Amino acid sequence: GTTEERQITYAEQMDQALADLQARFPDRAAVAKLAMEHAKCEASLARKSKDDARLLSACLKAFEAAEKLVELSPAEEKERSALWQAQTAQVLGYYYLNREHWGDAESWFARATSSMEANPLLATDREARYFAAIIALGYGKARIGAGQPSSASPMLDLAVDRFANLVADFPEDAKYRMDWIESLLARAELRWSQKETEGATVDWHLANEQFPQLSGSSLPPFKIESLQKSFESLRARIQE
Helix, strand or coil: CCHHHHHHHHHHHHHHHHHHHHHHCCCCHHHHHHHHHHHHHHHHHHHHCCCHHHHHHHHHHHHHHHHHHHHHCCHHHHHHHHHHHHHHHHHHHHHHHHCCCHHHHHHHHHHHHHHHCCCCHHHHCHHHHHHHHHHHHHHHHHHHHCCCHHHHHHHHHHHHHHHHHHHHHCCCCHHHHHHHHHHHHHHHHHHHHCCCHHHHHHHHHHHHHHHHHHCCCCCCHHHHHHHHHHHHHHHHHHCC
16 A cells, blocks of 8 residues: 555554554553644644645644643653643644634633743743743734734744744744744734834844745745745835
């Protein structure tokens, strides 16, 4: 069979094996973690085959498994598990954001934010810092979509600062730089719409300085093209 068919067969076998494990060991954190990882694999298969209903179902399964993981984890692993809970909630936030369901997106980003809050890993852990930045960016965009620009502003400020710090600490990682540019452009758009032309121009110039450093990176070209489009549309207005 094709790779995809093999993956589907494997996923079905895994479903069965997981169901057996969950029945036998309902209180094991390791089983919850396995369920979460399996749901994430299912989600990426669904993404590839553009199966929207299956994607949503897999993302929800991943979140539920992560919730269970937090509940069952021993004390020394709770912080890491809470991070997975935030990450799976954030994936759902972006699922709804990309489909312009602003209210659903907001409520998932709110969940992701509360899972991250006061997590000591935020101070030291690279992955935690990245999740926190991505969550703030999505939350800000969802609030703009929901017609709440004033409450979007502090979220985008957080996203810009968090990505700027990641870029400063890990300048070799092009993904952080790309996300920093995206958050700068989102904030510039917001500031422009709020008639804060000076702030918008500053953000736009900062994004402009970062663009050349993306060339030669292995980032997906469609992501860079979409940033380039937002950038050009803003340039036209700023330079009028």
